[in-house]
Amino acid sequence: MSDVPPPVPPGAFSDVPSEEGDGAPRPLRVMVVDDHPMWRDAVARDLAEAGHEVVATAGEGRTAVRVAAAARPDVAVVDLQLPDISGVEVTRHLAAADPPVRVLVLSASGEQQDVLEAVKAGATGYLLKSAAREEFLDAVRRTGAGDAVFTPGLAGLVLGEYRRLASAARRADDDAPRLTERETEVLRLVAKGLTYKQIAQRLVLSHRTVQNHVQNTLGKLQLHNRVELVRYAIEKGLDRDD
Amino acid sequence: MTGGAQRRAAAGRRPVELEVALWRAVAVYRVLALAYAAALIAKNSGGYARPLGGWAVLAVMAAWTAWATFAFADPRRRGRPLLAADLAVAMGCLLATAWVESPEGIAAGRPTLPVSWVAAAVLSWAVRGGKRLGLTAAAVLGVGDLLIHVLAGTAGGLEDRTFNGIVLLLMAGLVVGHVVKLARDAEARLARAVELEAATRERERLARRIHDSVLQVLAMVKRRGGELGGEAAELGRLAGEQEAALRALIGASPSAAGTGRPDEEPGRRDEQTDLRPLLTAHSAATVTVSTPATPVPLDAHAAHEIEAAVAAALDNVRRHGGDGVRAWVLVEDGDDEVVVSVRDDGPGIPEGRLEQAAADGRLGVAQSIRGRVRDLGGTVAIVTAPGEGTEIEMTVPRAPDRRRRS
Numbered sequence: 021m022s023d024v025p026p027p028v029p030p031g032a033f034s035d036v037p038s039e040e041g042d043g044a045p046r047p048l049r050v051m052v053v054d055d056h057p058m059w060r061d062a063v064a065r066d067l068a069e070a071g072h073e074v075v076a077t078a079g080e081g082r083t084a085v086r087v088a089a090a091a092r093p094d095v096a097v098v099d100l101q102l103p104d105i106s107g108v109e110v111t112r113h114l115a116a117a118d119p120p121v122r123v124l125v126l127s128a129s130g131e132q133q134d135v136l137e138a139v140k141a142g143a144t145g146y147l148l149k150s151a152a153r154e155e156f157l158d159a160v161r162r163t164g165a166g167d168a169v170f171t172p173g174l175a176g177l178v179l180g181e182y183r184r185l186a187s188a189a190r191r192a193d194d195d196a197p198r199l200t201e202r203e204t205e206v207l208r209l210v211a212k213g214l215t216y217k218q219i220a221q222r223l224v225l226s227h228r229t230v231q232n233h234v235q236n237t238l239g240k241l242q243l244h245n246r247v248e249l250v251r252y253a254i255e256k257g258l259d260r261d262d
Numbered sequence: 263m264t265g266g267a268q269r270r271a272a273a274g275r276r277p278v279e280l281e282v283a284l285w286r287a288v289a290v291y292r293v294l295a296l297a298y299a300a301a302l303i304a305k306n307s308g309g310y311a312r313p314l315g316g317w318a319v320l321a322v323m324a325a326w327t328a329w330a331t332f333a334f335a336d337p338r339r340r341g342r343p344l345l346a347a348d349l350a351v352a353m354g355c356l357l358a359t360a361w362v363e364s365p366e367g368i369a370a371g372r373p374t375l376p377v378s379w380v381a382a383a384v385l386s387w388a389v390r391g392g393k394r395l396g397l398t399a400a401a402v403l404g405v406g407d408l409l410i411h412v413l414a415g416t417a418g419g420l421e422d423r424t425f426n427g428i429v430l431l432l433m434a435g436l437v438v439g440h441v442v443k444l445a446r447d448a449e450a451r452l453a454r455a456v457e458l459e460a461a462t463r464e465r466e467r468l469a470r471r472i473h474d475s476v477l478q479v480l481a482m483v484k485r486r487g488g489e490l491g492g493e494a495a496e497l498g499r500l501a502g503e504q505e506a507a508l509r510a511l512i513g514a515s516p517s518a519a520g521t522g523r524p525d526e527e528p529g530r531r532d533e534q535t536d537l538r539p540l541l542t543a544h545s546a547a548t549v550t551v552s553t554p555a556t557p558v559p560l561d562a563h564a565a566h567e568i569e570a571a572v573a574a575a576l577d578n579v580r581r582h583g584g585d586g587v588r589a590w591v592l593v594e595d596g597d598d599e600v601v602v603s604v605r606d607d608g609p610g611i612p613e614g615r616l617e618q619a620a621a622d623g624r625l626g627v628a629q630s631i632r633g634r635v636r637d638l639g640g641t642v643a644i645v646t647a648p649g650e651g652t653e654i655e656m657t658v659p660r661a662p663d664r665r666r667r668s
Contacts, residue, residue, distance in 0.1 A: 150505050173551075195334050213588065
């Protein structure tokens with residue numbers, strides 16, 4: 021982007037996120053859902069120091085869902101282990117809210133099935149709690165901008181899930197979401213620990229394109245999950261009012 | 263809470279089910295034997311010394327059958343008084359034969375009035391108290407059989423048939439008593455196993471929470487320590503290592519490996535090993551292992567060979583990359599093959615170095631990895647360039663008959 025001439029008419033690059041490059045990220049309204057007070061406070065403090073507004077904190081899932089409706093956060097940082105309803109359930113509620121809340125899952129143990137379920141339920145980011153402070157703040161910023169935040173671990177899970185769905189569909193003679201060759205390629209590189217920048221270099225793509233590919237892999241999975249839920253509801257007659 | 267409730271329910275409910283089934287069987291036997299006795303009395307009553315007496319005995323047997331069916335169905339009534347009464351009624355009906363039947367009939371070896379109906383009492387005793395009580399009841403009734411002949415004055419002409427009847431009664435008492443004991447033991451074992459399983463599940467649930475808490479604290483120490491710097495940074499680094507080690511341990515536990523893929527054919531499970539826990543065990547602060555969420559079944563030999571190859575690769579990264587070099591392991595599960603890649607962000611290997619090493623006769627790590635994978639019928643691709651790290655990709659086919667979905 022260094023070769024872009026200085027006088028840029030406002031709005032000319034409206035599809036390019038404004039925070040890229042100019043170093044002044046837009047402050048976000050963030051909610052922190054974690055049952056460990058220690059983590060809740062530390063995460064809230066880090067967010068506040070980075071200039072974000074922590075509009076709510078919650079130690080329980082049901083409280084989180086209730087509070088979110090009033091606090092209207094842009095981003096919710098959600099732990100998967102909660103005392104009442106699971107973080108997956110909270111994610112489902114928040115992602116279905118109007119306007120939807122973007123969910124970044126921050127988990128200590130990274131139980132694979134839980135992480136995958138959370139992502140299918142609508143979380144767009146996942147990070148281990150052992151991630152460094154800067155890594156975390158960057159993840160919150162990207163989640164707020166609508167980008168998908170992947171760890172190599174999550175990429176491995178998502179790749180595996182597409183393979184599983186494809187196999188299951190082949191046996192049941194059914195439809196399943198599929199990755200394009202490019203998406204598979206990108207996701208594999210993410211799983212092997214390459215940064216988006218490195219992937220962009222290796223595949224000769226723009227950073228934005230890499231980002232979009234990654235995002236699409238999540239979007240298709242979440243859409244499929246919603247379709248499956250609706251189909252299940254219709255099969256069980258849950259759509260009828262009686 | 264729920265675990266405890268389940269355990270109680272499991273322990274309390276199961277024996278009752280067996281008990282109920284056994285008593286029901288005895289009741290059914292009692293009714294069938296009554297019908298048989300009724301048929302024989304109807305057929306033989308013409309030859310009885312006191313035909314009305316025969317019908318009276320049948321009426322008593324029918325009444326007792328009705329009462330016993332009702333009474334034995336109620337666990338509170340199944341005590342000694344009922345058992346004693348059961349045996350007494352059986353004995354009474356048996357001995358009544360001597361009074362109803364003509365001495366000629368007895369001497370000719372005609373069956374007793376209740377015929378096999380008395381065995382119901384032996385069964386009751388056996389079900390209640392095992393083979394000891396079963397044998398006791400059978401012996402008492404056997405004495406009754408002999409008494410008939412004494413009372414009728416026909417003891418001199420004892421028939422084989424009488425002894426056969428006594429032996430059959432004793433056998434019934436012995437066998438039923440023994441089988442009941444075995445069934446009870448099996449049921450108790452099952453109840454214990456169910457209880458143990460529930461306890462294990464509960465423990466695992468608690469362990470998950472505790473592990474999570476410990477991980478939280480370790481991650482927190484690592485994070486804060488890194489921010490504080492100095493000695494705290496060293497503490498933070500140590501905490502980070504332990505955090506990674508504990509996470510690897512949890513990922514490698516069999517309980518974590520057992521979940522997922524509900525559609526998997528269960529028959530294949532035991533011959534196959536899940537590759538994931540073997541590899542996640544290698545996670546560390548600098549090593550990330552990414553796998554599918556569902557098991558990656560491979561035969562045990564192949565799984566262990568792949569693990570050894572990955573271990574060699576990671577070891578090589580540590581040895582040549584130096585501190586701070588990170589590595590990523592990716593496991594991909596295809597229908598016909600499993601792909602495992604190991605990538606590091608180290609200095610990479612200059613072009614020709616691998617070939618040079620091989621030419622010098624030094625069988626480097628690459629050779630050992632290639633050898634292992636080739637033996638499994640797979641292929642290895644090594645991509646490296648100075649400054650770009652090294653990537654080793656191993657592709658191992660599933661044996662044709664082991665293909666998951668063919």
